[in-house]
Every structure is written in structure tokens, then in C-alpha cells.
Amino acid sequence: MSMILAAVHDTYGIVVAQVGNPTPEAPPMAEKVMQLGRYFTWMILLSGVTAITYGGGRFAWEKWNGGGLQSPKMIASAMAGGAVATSAGTIMNAVIGA
Template sequence: MILAAAHDMYGTVVAQVGNPTPEAPPISDKILQMVRYLTWFVLLSGIAAITYAGGRFAWEKWTGGGLQSPKMVAGAMIGGAVATSAGTIMNAVIG
């Protein structure tokens, strides 16, 4: 009997809550601006890393040293792919 009353009360409370619509927080525009700046910085650092690795690759080939720069290029490219698809990944995980 107590369980039935609790179940009825729970159903009444849930029915009153309804389906809320999402609303942006008050400072969301500043947060989104910061995210855009960080995205720009990540892309710029990826371009710098690939440029540096390409120059190092040329130097290693010219001097005949060990080749470590192809790993750097691959790492920068994989990091860039993950960084630019971060929003899609989060939507897949959360949604």
C-alpha cells in the first residue's frame, strides 16, 4: 500500500516536470568565443608541427641521420584529425 502511494506520487511529480527545453547559460557567448580561440590555436599548432616535422625530415635526409620525423608528421596529422572532430566525437558520446 505504501509502495503504491509512493508510485502514484512519483508519477504525479514526473508528469508535472514535463519536457524542459534546453537553454544556454548566461555566459555561453564568452565560453564559445574561448572555444573558438582554442580551436584556432590547436589548428595553428598543428600546422606549425607539420611544418617543423617536414623541415626536420629534409634535414635528416640531407645529413643522413636517423628518421624520426615521419612519426612526428603522423602524430601531428592524427592529433589534428582528433582535434577537429572533437565536437562530433562528443556528440556521439553524449548524445
């Protein structure tokens, strides 16, 4: 039994010595995926700014006309969505455990 373990240990040592220390390399199409991520980031930021601007305009319209105030909920939800969107990277790191 000890001869088998010694042979396995020697074989394992040879295989590990041949593998060495690989250098990290970006996967194929990594730059395109990063560019797509940047586009999504801009779209999320643009939609958040648009939602807050629209909610503010609607808030002014509702106050001026004396109607029911629905716009504060819109502004609050847009701000909450923006907070989640901007912290998405931190949330994913916490979930994945990187």
C-alpha cells in the same frame, strides 16, 4: 485508495498545466564560453600546422645530412592528433549520446 490516486492525478494535472512549455534560453556567459572554444580551436589548428611544418623541415634536414629518420613519426603523430582534434565534436556527441 482510488480517491487518493484521483486527487494526485488532479494535482499533477494542475501543476503540469501551470508549468507550460518553456522556451529555450542560453545560459549566462554562453557567448564567452563559445568565444573561448573558438580560441582553443584556433590554437589547436595553429599548433597542428606548426608541428607538420616543423616535421617537414626536420625531415628535409635529416635526409640531407643522412641522419636517422625520426621526423616521419613526428609528422604522422601530428596528423593523427589533427584528426582527433577536428573530430572532437563528433566524438563527444557519440560519447554523450546527444
